[in-house]
Amino acid sequence: MPYTVLISGANKGLGLALLEKYLSRPDTIAIATVRDPSSKEAKALHDIPKASGTKLLIVKVESRSETDCLSAVSTLKDQGISHLDLVIANAGYYNVPAEPQVAKISTKLLMEHVDVNAAGPIRLFQATLPLLQKAQKPIFMYMSTMAGSITATGDVPFPVAVYGASKAAGNFLIRRAHQEHPELIIFSMHPGAVKTEGAVPVIESLKMDDIPDFFTTIDKSIDGMVERIDGATKEETSGKFWSFDGSILPW
Numbered sequence: 001m002p003y004t005v006l007i008s009g010a011n012k013g014l015g016l017a018l019l020e021k022y023l024s025r026p027d028t029i030a031i032a033t034v035r036d037p038s039s040k041e042a043k044a045l046h047d048i049p050k051a052s053g054t055k056l057l058i059v060k061v062e063s064r065s066e067t068d069c070l071s072a073v074s075t076l077k078d079q080g081i082s083h084l085d086l087v088i089a090n091a092g093y094y095n096v097p098a099e100p101q102v103a104k105i106s107t108k109l110l111m112e113h114v115d116v117n118a119a120g121p122i123r124l125f126q127a128t129l130p131l132l133q134k135a136q137k138p139i140f141m142y143m144s145t146m147a148g149s150i151t152a153t154g155d156v157p158f159p160v161a162v163y164g165a166s167k168a169a170g171n172f173l174i175r176r177a178h179q180e181h182p183e184l185i186i187f188s189m190h191p192g193a194v195k196t197e198g199a200v201p202v203i204e205s206l207k208m209d210d211i212p213d214f215f216t217t218i219d220k221s222i223d224g225m226v227e228r229i230d231g232a233t234k235e236e237t238s239g240k241f242w243s244f245d246g247s248i249l250p251w
């Protein structure tokens with residue numbers, strides 16, 4: 001049976017690099033979720049080189065939709081997908097707030113971040129769970145961020161209240177799901193600070209470029225995350241908040 005992986009937000013950034021990684025492995029079905037399958041970016045995914053016996057499927061998922069994940073799973077079943085070995089809830093966003101301090105944040109912006117960064121991955125989790133439960137060693141990875149660590153928030157020198165709170169909510173639900181699903185390996189991942197298209201406006205607005213050794217390369221981020229996924233076990237990996245470099249972060 002082919003190894004079957006689904007990656008949300010796979011049209012750019014970390015999601016795209018993860019997709020390329022899995023397409024380079026033989027006998028793999030890599031499923032990319034994108035917001036607009038008819039876009040140039042999504043169509044270009046078909047040009048990514050594939051290893052022998054490997055194929056790409058593309059399905060539409062807007063994270064804020066209550067129905068897209070369920071429709072995507074239904075489409076996948078129609079295309080013969082009977083299980084999912086790995087789901088990576090990668091899609092997420094950061095909208096630089098005009099007023100980043102807690103005393104001034106827009107609660108509307110907070111709710112928008114929670115909708116995409118916490119509820120979106122849970123919608124994906126709920127829709128894919130039956131297919132994950134048909135895999136021998138099912139893994140669900142939530143793309144979190146160190147900025148979502150409640151314990152470490154005093155150490156993060158950036159006003160990331162809105163974004164951090166949305167990822168902290170996601171972390172909580174992932175940890176909870178770990179307790180509720182002994183059959184599932186489920187964990188949060190900090191991918192490191194990587195200069196992707198989505199990260200650049202954040203880097204500029206928060207003047208992160210001034211910090212030495214803060215950034216990692218996309219290759220190191222992806223290799224580190226995939227190493228964690230490849231070696232994942234219920235006992236050692238599940239229910240924890242990992243960094244791409246193999247260290248464990250505080251919740």
Ligand SMILES: NC(=O)c1ccc[n+]([C@@H]2O[C@H](COP(=O)([O-])OP(=O)(O)OC[C@H]3O[C@@H](n4cnc5c(N)ncnc54)[C@H](OP(=O)(O)O)[C@@H]3O)[C@@H](O)[C@H]2O)c1
Nearest residue numbers: 009013014035062063090091092145193194196197198199
């Ligand atoms: N880069 C970093 O330093 C860093 C650090 C920590 C955590 N992260 C996390 O890593 C993940 C990927 O980030 P990235 O750096 O690769 O950013 P990116 O280049 O902006 O990619 C974000 C992806 O998420 C998708 N997305 C955003 N909002 C969505 C929505 N409402 N519905 C469906 N898809 C949506 C985007 O789709 P569109 O192209 O359609 O917008 C895109 O595919 C995010 O969850 C981010 O929070 C990144």
